[in-house]
Amino acid sequence: MPDLHDGSTECDPFPETALPTDELAAVLADRLAEVPEWRSAKDPVRLGFAMSEPHPLALHAAGMFAARNPNNVGVHTRFGDGVRGTRRLEREAVLALGGLMRADSADGYLTSGANEGTLAGLRVGRNALRAAGCRRVLVIASALTHHSVAKAAEILDLGFKALPAKPSWVLEPAALEEAFDALEADGEDTGVIVVSTAGYYNTGLTDPVDRISALLGRRTDAPSRLRFFHHVDAAHGGMILPFTAPDIPFDFRNRFVHSMVLDPHKSGLMPYSCGVFLCRKGLLGHGAISAPMSGFVDETVTGSRSGATAAALWSLVFGLAAEGYRETFRGCLDLRGRLGDVILAADPDAVLLPSPGNTVLVVGFSTEGGHLPGALREHYRLVGNALPWTDAQGRVTDRLFHHFYVMPHMTVSHVDGFGADLAAALAAPVGPEGRPAPVTEAERATTEPPVPAELKHLRGTSACLRHLVVHPPQRRDPDDYPHAYSFHTFRNRAELGEQLRVETWPPSTDTEAQGGGELLVYAPDFDAPFANELFGVLSPRKFSLEVLDRNQQKLSLVGAAHLSVFEDADERPHTPVLLANFHGDGGFRSAEYKWGDRWHADELQVFEDSLVVKVGKDARSIRRTGDDYSFSIDTSLELRVTLTDGDAPPRLERVAQHTDPALPRRRHLLRGQYQRFPNRFFDVIVSLTVGRGFTGTVGTDDLLAEALQGGPLLARSADLGLARVLPRFAEGRLVTGLEEVRGEGSYEMSVDLGLGARLRRELEGIDVTEPENLEPRDVVAWAERLHPVARRLQLAAVDRDGVRHPHWPTGASGGKASAVRGSTA
Template sequence: MPDLSDGSTECDPFPETALSTDALAAALADRLAEVPDWHSASDPVRLGFAMSEPHPLALHAAGMFAARNPNNVGVHTRFGDGVRGTRRLEREAVLALGGLMRADSADGYLTSGANEGTLAGLRVGRNALRAAGCRRVVVIASALTHHSVAKAAEILDVDFKALPAGPSWVLEPAALEEAFDALEAEGDETGATGATGVIVVSTAGYYNTGLADPIDRIGSLLGRRIDGASRLRFFHHVDAAHGGMILPFTEPDIPFDFRNRFVHSMVLDPHKSGLMPYSCGVFLCRKGLLGHGAIPAPMSGFVDETVTGSRSGATAAALWSLVFGLAAEGYRETFRGCLDLRDHLADVIRAADPDAVLRPSPGNTVLVVGFSTEGGALPGKLKEHYRLVGNTLPWTDDQGQTTDRLFHHFYVMPHMTRTHIDTFAVDLAAALAEPAAEAGRAAAAPPVPAELKHLRGSSACLRHLVVHPPQRRNPDDYPHAYSFHTFRNRAELGEQLRVESWTPTGDGTDGTDGRDELLVYAPDFDAPFANELFGVLSPQKFSLEVLDRNQQKLSLVGAAHLSVFEDAEQRPHTPVLLANFHADGRFRSAEYKYGDRWHGDELQVFEDSLVVKVGKDARSIRRTGDDYSFSLDTSLELRVTLVDGDAPPRLDRVARHADSALPRRRHLLRGQYRRFPNRFFDVIVELTVGRGFTGTVGTDDLLGESLQGSALLGRSAELGLARVLPRFADGQLLTGLEEVGGEGRYELSVGLDLGARLRQELPGIDVGEPEGLEPRDVVAWAERLYPVARRLQLAGADRDGARHPHWPTGAKGGTA
């Protein structure tokens, strides 16, 4: 279901009645149409991901068994187990894969994938090392290792050491030797007694390079350490998620498997390169180790050695059908064909970029490419269409200099054809010609005007930095998505904001002294209201911006806004004041922002509502290329709806999205920024009150049973974790904040009639047809608004912990 219009996402009510058969089928058909087909040349080919079309044998077998819903809970590879049904199919498939991995004898089971299989391997390794007397367990792997290893270490609460990647891009035994010596030295320095357990994680088929670690040499190193007097004890896990189902059929002499004495466990991912549908992984370990992960399940009458417990028997049937239906000859033919296609991909890339660095992975279907473009980058559209991912890796050039360089990895998977590759060749050639043209535009663009640098540092508005590309400025052309995701850097498009001086008209009676410098800014003064925004700026004091017609359709805060930032930095208890207006000139809202431009406590005053925001955290970010995004987190939001009359306040809703008492982190990390807007709230409290109410209602009476015996908590930008105490008295909403475990406190109070007063006293001008405006109209409006807004800003200043935004005595609004 679509996100809410304000950018937040809340749970939907569970449906009371069923959709009709036709409606259900239509909805599913719509979603199916959004999933790329494997054979359409126009759909993404996923050249950057290790995934492929499931084999018909697997799909058929899964369908055969799915309706009977068999549960393959437990492990079935021991003697006497796995004798019937899908458990027998799992046993036979897993033991055959153990044979493929050169194990004389092994236990194992199907997992949801390599993430779970790695967790299982590290869990068995940790427990086995503890059983050997190791008080401390450390996981050591290359920095290029799949993130699931660090995740498993975090889940298991063991230390994780990532060794820097060298120019070889594999885990070198010499680097391991140094890490082992360092662990030995740590024990000597601290006087620790007992052995230290080390789980070494090797990789057979790195996701970003396709390369395999020298696992035979690593095993020999572990053997020498174990035979010596080392205080270290070892467990060796191999992540063969990608290479495990390929290398045995293409380069069987690569010794990554159980033929090495000191390989103890391994994970495979048949849903990557084994032609299985998601989700299917395989965990394998040597006999006698699986018991280190055993938990009795007396309520079910068996012992569980898996991580997930219940597992699909239909998946076991699908895997069995491929192991015995394709067998080695089928897989061998499949992946040798992939290698031929990988070589064809290398040829077309060399043709498009003769100076590119290409590194095929021995025996694997991965091709790593360092393009000769600026910084090795590729245009965003090409990367998005083909799902290409870049990684910065150390590289030694022809002169022997080692530096970091951007490389992209390409997976050639069984579903791909020469048509796919040839289509990519055409797109690549066109894309490589694009950056040069963009660089020329960027070089011709003027730098950021010095007069606007302070404004950019005082505003969270992205429009000062970015602009939509010309062909995507009208949101009506793509109503299915927020167009904020299409922002481009202004300099790259040659549409940097221009600035001109403006002679003030003030004679001292309007709050200016005739000497204040005013500036106007816009991307194009020939059409000042036709490209995102037109602004009026008094440096260090205020700015007034009017949005163009398209941006007015998208804006969440109105069509024009005046920002008063004077004294906000020099006097942190003076709020930034933002006054917003509708397109027809009506007052929309006033925002009092206490804190810096990113993180603060805030009051929003509307004619018909009041909103108190505790711990508002705003972030804008340029993720990659031209991808800009913006997100807001708010610890607690108190929303008060004002109605006519003098009705006492009532509590409408308390929504608890998160526990404010737990340490707060932003709900989005850098790699998760996708679109604007995106909002998250720990707690939302909604109230309704008559704007004529003058009685007294305390916090306990107001919130009542919703508190469930505990205080209403929020994480204030100024106080940290605080009790939030809303109440009403004398025609005002009063919100107190008291620091939990400390002495800090303040109270924010606002009259219920302030919004109605602001609408009367802060008239605007009609900007609904901005193309018809003249710059002098907006400048004159700014000169009228600023003196009144400045008094409003000062009236809301913090005075000994009391913040009381109000209509100041003597302040008069102008007339439009």
Template sequence: MADLEDGSTETDAFPDVPLPGPELARVLDARLAEVPGWHAPDDPVRLGFAMTAPHALALDAFGRFAERNPNNVGVHTRFGDGVRGTRRLEREAVLALAGLLHADAADGYLTGGANEGTLAGLRVGRNALRAAGAGRVVVLASALTHHSVAKAAEILDLELRLCPAGPSWLLEAGAVDAALDALAAETGADARTGVVVVSTAGYYNTGLVDPVDAIAGVLAGRAAGGGNLSVFHHVDAAHGGMILPFTAPEVPFDFRSPYVHSIVLDPHKSGLMPYSCGVFLCRKGLLGHGAVPAPMSGFVDETISGSRSGAMAAALWSLVFGLAADGYREVFRDCLRVRDRLADAIRAADPDAVVLPSPGNTVVVAGFSHGDGRLPAELAERYRLVGNTLPWTAPDGSTGDRLFHHFYAMPHLTPAQVDGFAAALAGSLADAARTPRRDAPAAPAAPAAELRDLRRSSVCLRHLVVHPPGRRDPDDHPHAYSFHTFQDRAGLGEQLAARPWTGDDGSPTGLYVYAPDLEAPFANELFGVTDPGRYSLEVLDRNQQKLSLVGAAHFAVFGPEPRTPDRPVVLANFHADGTLRSVEYKYGDRRYNDEVQVFADHVVVKIGKDARSVRRDGDDYSFSLDTSLELRLRLTDDDAVPRITRVARHADPALPRRRHLLRGQYRRFPNRFFDTVVDMTAGRRHEARWPAAGPVPSGSEGPLLARSALLDLVRVTPSVSGGALSVRLTAVGGPGTAAFTVPLGLGARLPGLLPGIAVGEPETLDPAEVVAWAARLHPRLGPLREAALARGGQRRLSVPDEVAGRTERT
């Protein structure tokens, strides 16, 4: 799998022949061993997530019915339906849960989870409100509402309006009333606005329950008073709906309120079901608002998912009737005892923490007193803990945001596991208290104005962020090192130190050297030398050399003339043994480029390369490389005719897309994505024009398109003529062209032009060696930059005659 090697992701070939039985079992056993269990000493204790071990009754029932593969498509809660098999089991389980939630009559069905159930609720609500004459439908919820509400609103193309989370962390009835007043004022007298109000019974990050009955009362008053609004009320009870009826039956979050129209439950959370099982419930007469005829199958479909697992219905039935109310009460009494044990452990470890057990729910919310309230990373990772910033009113009346962590006392959690966490928490907080906070040290006066930014950064974007101390050795993965534990350099207190470099006689040279620690210049991330505004050479330490995808040392020429779309930055990359890896020509800004990379035996042209360090969570960073089109030309030592061997189209460049993943999606360092990949081969000595006539044989239908840093959406046309590769960009829908021309023999000449030094044992280097190396490289690499200056849209890469002559003389 390529993505496990270099961060890029492409499809794998479908196998032609089956794996032998023993090999199939070996692979499955290996993957199973990677999936954590629940009680083994090495299994993680999932304190921050609402998940638990499924009950044996459910697993047994699922296994018994899975072989017959029943499909419970449709809804089975109506009179005369659901009379046989797993459909009857679904009907009985769903109606029993509706009775638990005080519904006199209800319809519903099993979903793939509460996300799907919320989508179903908002869909039924939208359609019902439109049937009531609403031309506009708005979803109204708390800012702390689960993200599935925003996702459902986006899918259904509904406007989402969020009420700010106040000090109670609840959606208060008064806030709903005020928001409805505002919507009524926005709606003309002859128009009607529909409002889907979403309440929550068990917020994921607090466990708290909205005053559903009070909100329903506001909606009832609106309905009775007329006006230009119609309302629908959906309750997200994914976490509380299977708990509160057994621990706090007096809490009226359910169908006891006439203005609750639909509810979603998540039995695969506290309900002890395996994934994935949710339940959607609504009042009679509403489900038809989601009905779609299915004439090819002979029924009417009122669900989101269509086909559903009958075996899952059997599993849910086994718990509803095999545990029943008595069994669930016992389960959740134990959970509340464990919840209180958790709360006591947190108070013991941090007496000044704010600790808030959720009434009737199995959640503890804690705001720790030290620093910014963030738990040590190792502890948070080990126990799968997540922090959320919430509004807070302190005892002295001051208000502001504060970081809180949530802890789930789920049915699988044992007192022994809580005690183990208590010891780990106490030890971690004690260590944190003994370790002074590493604020960034005050920087001495900069030796030159040009170096102000250097203390926080370096020429290479990757070195804006570094591994924290103790997690820097890739060979220690996964115990200490991870591909995504990068943090901001300045935030670690490791801003780069810089000082002038003087000559042998002590006179200033205009150069500066820099490193996180100039007393041990090659032992921590990198050592660099720079002529500010002109060039910089950086040598990586041992650990960074293991990590680097582009060599062990980098020489960048970026001045004295500044980078422009016509004048590139030129970068030479060297292997640890001192041999040249590649020379890169970057046209664009620091992050977004059209780029040419020249190697000894191949050329890579990157159109629309966007490189960024991305904050994942808190001070945790990853790195992302997004390229619209990458053309890879492999050279052979002959005159072979050029040919395109592969075109892989991963995405359509003509459709705008997000260039990088969302912050929470990063799992690895780096992440690499390409719209299109083109692989070519050609003989280095090929001189004739290719293609001779007609369109480029691209290997697939349609032109090659890319999002260029220089011209936005372009057609890309590669050709070979006169012993050089030319890649021409032609703007789509507007004027503008650009072309990159690379002699096929350029890569073979560059190693002789740009000699290196061995850096594989950086701790043996002397800074003077690196300074002298930079002085040798600049007169050779600088002219390559000027030769690549765009002229009339043409960017021709070459070795200037004066540089070639100097190389021959030396």
């Protein structure tokens, strides 16, 4: 697997030899077993998605032609084209669908789906409007329009204006009229691509395409600086409405509809991937590109396309025909009625909104906030969207609605099974995202002590995010993965009723050990302080020491316990935050020096057997949905130096260049993309080895010139922005210089090769492998002993004239457990 233990992903080597036949078959069988069946009661029914079981006719036809590997490159709907083989099958299927869409004459072709078809439509529209003299072209659609429209506009470098959704949930001509008037006032010749929808994904509704077309006709007939192109996204309704509600005028019967997309792989019973792009005659030339090396003109987006897909679609158009589709979707509408009945039986106060002619049912549940339990949503693939709604008092507010797709593969048992599951899930009260109903602020005020300001400051300064979010109860043991534990299911601690408790610890007589102020201890539960995520000791605005419980020790990336010294890091520039991390047996694991803010820092990590320089490390907790969190660690450059015995000179092992640091990019993924913990990304990784006893001098060019082919080693520094990275070895130290590319800023990080071994000898801890056997006084005493030494280490690493040199300070004494006052370890 390409996912590495550190949370990043790299490529696998291409296999040199073939897997044995039986092993190959076994792997494929295992992966097939992970893909849900269509009619199995134990697998998800996908009630929230527009997808269905492919029809046997389509599967048979695709299999017949796939071995011949026909390429249907080009467009085959013109006179004289598409006369043989799968190209003839595509021509006949596309023209029949054009007739279904009430076109007298049309051109079109098969696409990979509506995303590609929308891109094709907006491309033709842009080029046609530019040919009409419009220097500016933009797209206007409803805010509820499918994301593929905004994506196509971005690809084509077009402006995109999303008109706010109103309680009607459709694109209203009056709103378009206002937008057109505003554009007219600019006094510039402007092309406007209007995108209407026939079957919104989240509501199933259809825009008043006939009224929008009439508006465009009136504006076109009047003196205007605007020119129009009208594209209809009929991905979800185009293969249903003609058979269930043929009077809904969404198609080419309207003079000012220019192009349209259908998705037969959704409601048309086709396997993925199959879409259809249609446009009026004479428009495809606006997307024509000559292909002289192949001897034809290409008017498509993708070029080569599968002829087997054309055969499959043809088999349904002519093998099912209108009669077959009509029977199929009328059955879906009957089943949708039954779905509404079982929902009302479980939630009599729910609001049900069936979409006219479509197989979609939109439901506003009467639960708190309209939420459904997480397990139910996950099993049935249900998605909720906040939509504008007029409440009983006539006020327009947002309300959460879930959409349900009743598709041809579904049966009465599917619907009745969902009804039973829904009734059981709603029997117990739930709050947002399926959690137990949260404690109100008034209830919390009477049951929980207020969180001290000092602890709030710790949340803002500690590098550890465990203060904020935790796994829910019953989902905390990683050994129970994947049955209960989830890498990405983190909840707000306060919402779980597990706010950290805080108590003052009796003052120590040793003011130096205590750090000059009172100590606090904190944990979710003082009755079992080491059994619920963590136990901590805090000297406000100075340091904290945390010991993790058994489950967190299994998961932790930084050991079983860690001391964080953040004194002065907020107030004094170039004072690092220092983390000292320990293994469960009390042995030193690593020291981390972080220069920067809490999130974004340049960092040095010191281990006994290695040194790691991190340039531009950016850590984030990401709210995925509701109060469900994940974590992301993005590092521009990581320099990994492995220390070996002896005095061997440095040797470059590997340079992995994942991306170009000079190109701007999004540091972290979008919220909806997080699936596992942790998620890591590196621009560049450089791996070296060197002997601990090496005292010679080796420069950057000697180390990297050949690997970088003469180019610079670049990274996005937290302090300097884009910077050249210049690692070298001199006098028993690793020295990493950073020079700002577009300025004069520079600094260097310098560390002794033997510092990790010294820290390993001097910074001993206490055994925490069985944390439930510890007493708070053990950890407090350890913290009091460790802090003065760690504070000297922190101060020794303060930036002085551009040099950051973590080292063992003169006069520092170790923190051995045997010397800890009051320790029972």
